[in-house]
Amino acid sequence: MREEATVSDSIRRRTFLRRAITVIVAGIGAVFGASAVAYVVPSKQSDARDEWLPLGTTRTVELGEPTLFKASVELTTGWRTTTDDVAVYVKTDDGRDFIGMSNICTHLGCRVRWVKDRRQFYCPCHAGVYDENGNVVSGPPPRPLDRYELAVEGEEIDFLPDPIKQSG
Structure with missing residues (x-):
């Protein structure tokens, strides 16, 4: 028989997915942000x-x-x-x-x-x-x-x- 997911399991799953997506979006933003800063601020040459x-x-x-x-x-x-x-x-x-x-x-x-x-x-x-x-x-x-x-x-x-x- 199949076990039914409890309410607490679905909340944990939703929380996990929300946090994972937040981390991924923040990582992408950090990469693009660092690239933009490196483009605007010239390196020492x-x-x-x-x-x-x-x-x-x-x-x-x-x-x-x-x-x-x-x-x-x-x-x-x-x-x-x-x-x-x-x-x-x-x-x-x-x-x-x-x-x-x-x-x-x-x-x-x-x-x-x-x-x-x-x-x-x-x-x-x-x-x-x-x-x-x-x-x-x-x-x-x-x-x-x-x-x-x-x-x-x-x-x-x-x-x-x-x-x-x-x-x-």
């Missing part, structure tokens, strides 16, 4: 790539000879801070006008090296060759080495760590 950073001094740059400088750039995204190491070849022919070149090959992103006796940058990954000003001489690179904007004040060299792509 600091990108040092648009700030001038010290690179080195003009005293260490030999005339006509690319000189490698290294710098660290701090990037903050949300609540996470990372450090990116940047390497820049700096060259001047007259001691007044300086150019900054990336050490990253434009083919597949390998690091290039300055070969002094050949007066060329060489990429060991696929034999890409660049001249002393970063222009492609031979190999697979599609365009010259990227450039960095430099500012020289006195003997100090500063740079913007966001490279400028060169057209091939």
Whole structure:
């Protein structure tokens, strides 16, 4: 035989369903509310790539000879801070006008090296060759080495760590 549900059982069942639906609706509201707040309030973000950073001094740059400088750039995204190491070849022919070149090959992103006796940058990954000003001489690179904007004040060299792509 089938047992009849008592009044107290149906009240408990109704109470349970009401509370369960309330919890589900509140959870959905909290998810959408948190998303709306995250959209309206921007996360902390600091990108040092648009700030001038010290690179080195003009005293260490030999005339006509690319000189490698290294710098660290701090990037903050949300609540996470990372450090990116940047390497820049700096060259001047007259001691007044300086150019900054990336050490990253434009083919597949390998690091290039300055070969002094050949007066060329060489990429060991696929034999890409660049001249002393970063222009492609031979190999697979599609365009010259990227450039960095430099500012020289006195003997100090500063740079913007966001490279400028060169057209091939």
